[in-house]
Each structure stands twice: as structure tokens, then as C-alpha cells.
Amino acid sequence: MPAQEVNFDGLVGPTHNYAGLSLGNVASMTHGGGTSHPREAALQGLAKMKFLADLGLPQAVLPPQERPSITVLRSFGFGGADDAAVLAVTARQAPEILAACSSASSMWVANAATVTPSVDAADGRVPFPPANLIAKFHRSIEPPQTQRTLRAIFHDEANFAVHDPLPGGQALGDEGAANHTRFAPTHAMSGLHFFVYGHRAFGSKSDEGPRKFPSRQSFESFAAICRRHQLSEASTVFAQQSPEVIDAGVFHNDVISVGNENVLLYHEGAFVQTHGVIDELRRSFRALSGGTDLIPIEVPRDLVPLADAVSSYLFNSQIVTLAPGRMALIAPANCAETPSVKAYIETLLAAPRTPLREVHYFDLKQSMHNGGGPACLRLRVVLNDDELAALPPGVRLNDKSYSALVAWVNQHYREQLTAADLADPCLLDESRRALDELTQLLGLGAIYPFQL
Numbered sequence: 001m002p003a004q005e006v007n008f009d010g011l012v013g014p015t016h017n018y019a020g021l022s023l024g025n026v027a028s029m030t031h032g033g034g035t036s037h038p039r040e041a042a043l044q045g046l047a048k049m050k051f052l053a054d055l056g057l058p059q060a061v062l063p064p065q066e067r068p069s070i071t072v073l074r075s076f077g078f079g080g081a082d083d084a085a086v087l088a089v090t091a092r093q094a095p096e097i098l099a100a101c102s103s104a105s106s107m108w109v110a111n112a113a114t115v116t117p118s119v120d121a122a123d124g125r126v127p128f129p130p131a132n133l134i135a136k137f138h139r140s141i142e143p144p145q146t147q148r149t150l151r152a153i154f155h156d157e158a159n160f161a162v163h164d165p166l167p168g169g170q171a172l173g174d175e176g177a178a179n180h181t182r183f184a185p186t187h188a189m190s191g192l193h194f195f196v197y198g199h200r201a202f203g204s205k206s207d208e209g210p211r212k213f214p215s216r217q218s219f220e221s222f223a224a225i226c227r228r229h230q231l232s233e234a235s236t237v238f239a240q241q242s243p244e245v246i247d248a249g250v251f252h253n254d255v256i257s258v259g260n261e262n263v264l265l266y267h268e269g270a271f272v273q274t275h276g277v278i279d280e281l282r283r284s285f286r287a288l289s290g291g292t293d294l295i296p297i298e299v300p301r302d303l304v305p306l307a308d309a310v311s312s313y314l315f316n317s318q319i320v321t322l323a324p325g326r327m328a329l330i331a332p333a334n335c336a337e338t339p340s341v342k343a344y345i346e347t348l349l350a351a352p353r354t355p356l357r358e359v360h361y362f363d364l365k366q367s368m369h370n371g372g373g374p375a376c377l378r379l380r381v382v383l384n385d386d387e388l389a390a391l392p393p394g395v396r397l398n399d400k401s402y403s404a405l406v407a408w409v410n411q412h413y414r415e416q417l418t419a420a421d422l423a424d425p426c427l428l429d430e431s432r433r434a435l436d437e438l439t440q441l442l443g444l445g446a447i448y449p450f451q452l
């Protein structure tokens, strides 16, 4: 059956702010304490979605989470007569917890789940295991709402299976699709799944991991997902992310490599024994696809130093298929502003040996300042025609829904936010009003704690 890749992009939530919450994420660490611009952030994300939809690519949206999360604050014992009192007492006693519970981090939906298409699944359904995001407190509170949201959108149990997140704490730390790449000759065909982990929870030596920054994704979490999704051994390849790149600020694999169909763009230093990993991917892909060759594109250090790769977010570009054998790079504007990266992209597009033919730069600076580029903002879901028809139509992006969402952002989002604003009870009310209206726009019914 025909199938297409649908990009589900996370809408930036009304509390988008810079709290410096992510150790190991250089942009988040650098911009912590700055003033954010939630309206601009949401409009930048929508502009990227609209561009992809206009290219003829199926595009959909995922709603943000409710923040600040009063549910989580109450569970920590911050009490009061009403929600405004809960905010006030938290702001007074533990502003750092209020900041963490106010993050709009659910916008980076590449971390929402690890999705594999039904063509690869034993039971013929698309599985959605919400990532537990256990490595960072502010993200570890996302999975319950992620699960409710996914259940509202992928409600048709004949076609979709929304799982529980992995249990197991740190040992099973899971960051979702940010560390997973699927290769296939075309999206509709059976695929090879590439899982990149930062560490092994069991049996590894202490000198094998990164020294400066933590690794978030464990080998064991992806092994569990492979078992749950019943992926065959022949259809999976595992690789360890290089500790050196984690220490340079590569907190997810999608900051150092990106794939699409039969193409993999990666930095020379991305993996432990990169060349061995690429050989294994080539062999496995050839065997699984019945002879199609993988096209690995290695970006050498001497053309793009690691620091430029991290600051420009070259590898957090999306690669999308425009027509058979023709792909485009959807890149952050920062790439055009980084001389080594800009020159590299120009050379790459001029080379006839890859399907990459065009580049489109996007100003996503609001999200980028927290370490989220084009690829972080989207969750790729390959859906066949039946599965596509089972989606609530309101989540698809088209001219009409785009205009409605832009008007919705302009009506409800603040122009700017600072840390002090997070304690403002009006911000909570505004956010809830916005989300309540959004669920109606998207046709999702009640999904948030304040609506239930």
C-alpha cells in the first residue's frame, strides 16, 4: 500500500522561555536567563511547517503541553487554595522547580516517541512508545501528557498502538526518535532501523563514556524498544555515539547525523568507530532492501570542525524527498551564517553523486537558542493511506489551518517572557485559554488535566 512520511511538528507553547535547564546542550546553557519571545517562536515554527506543506509534503501538528504544570507542582506538595496560590508558593520557595515545570520543551517532538512504520511491525500497527526523557527533570514530566496527546490523535486501535513509556529510570533512559533513523529505498518499503545510544547501563567500563556532559540514551532502552516493536535483528543496527561529540555538546544523535530514505549525512566523528558503523549500515541496508545502496555522506572535520557543526546545527537539518532521487535540506539559518558550513553545503549540492539538490534556510532562532533546530521540532511518522485517513483531520496543516493557527498565536501568545513572568497567574490563565481553544481547532477533545 502507498505510504508517505508525515512530519508532525510540535507547536511552541505559550511559556517558551530560556531557563538553562539542559546541561550538555550548549545553546540551552548559553542562553539561560535571557528574554524569550514566545509569539515569534511559535510563528517561526509554523512558517517552517507551511513551507514544507507548500512543497507538497504531508505536514501535521502536535499540540504543546500545559505549562506551568500545576499537577506536577501539587504532586511535590506545593499547595494552596487555588492554582494561583500554588504558583506563588512555588515561586517563593523553589523558583528553579517553577522554571523546570514551565518549560515549553515538549515542542521538540523528535523526543516524543520512537515510531516505526506498520510495514515493519509484526502486528501491522504503528507503535508509539512515548520517550521517558528521564535524563532531564523538566523533560521527564512530559510522558503522561505525550501519551494522552498521542492517544487522542492516534486513537484508532486498528491502525495504531500507543504504548506506555519504558520503566527502569536512568538505566532505560530514552530520548525517542532523536537517536533513531530509519533507512528504506522509499518510505513505503520495509526499513532498516539505526539506533544510536550514548552508554550502556550495564557492564560498561567507567572510562568509556563522556567526561564532561552526561549521555542521555542507553543501549538497553533501544534494545527494549526493538523487542517491543518486534523488529528483526536483520532490520536493526546499533551504534555508540562518540563520547567526544557528547562532550562537545552533541546531546542527541540528531545534532551530528541525519538520514532520509537511502541517504545518511554524518560527521566524521559521530560514532565510536564511525567507519565500521557505516560499513555495517551499508551491508545491512543492501541485504534488507534487495540490493539498493545506502548513500553515506561523510562530513570531514577539516571542512566542518565539530564546534561549527554544533553551533550551526547542520545535522539538525531535515532531509526531505521532493521527487524520486531529489532531496532538499531544510536547514537552520545559522548554517548560512557559519562560513565553513555554508561552503560545505554549496559543495555538497553541486556534487552529482548524492540526491541532495536544494537547501532552504529557516530562521528558527527562538527554538535554536534552547538547542532545538528543524529536525528537533518534528516527529516523522510514515503512514499508509488507511492510517492517514484515520487521523483527526484538524491536525493536518493546510492553508486554512495555518491561517487559523497564526491567528491563534497572535491572539494568545506574549511577545516576550522572562523568568519573573513564570510566577504570573495571568500567564497560566492565558496559556490554558490558548490550549483550550487549540484542542477545538485541532478537533482533539479534552486532553489536558485542566480540561479533564
Ligand code: SUG
Binding pocket: 017, 018, 019, 020, 021, 022, 025, 028, 029, 032, 103, 105, 108, 110, 111, 136, 139, 178, 251, 252, 254, 255, 370, 371, 372, 373, 375, 376, 377
Ligand atoms: O532536551 N532543550 C531541549 C532541546 C531538545 C532538542 N531535541 C533534539 N535534539 N531532538 C533538550 O535539551 C532547553 C530548555 C531550557 O533550557 O529552558 C531544552 O530542554
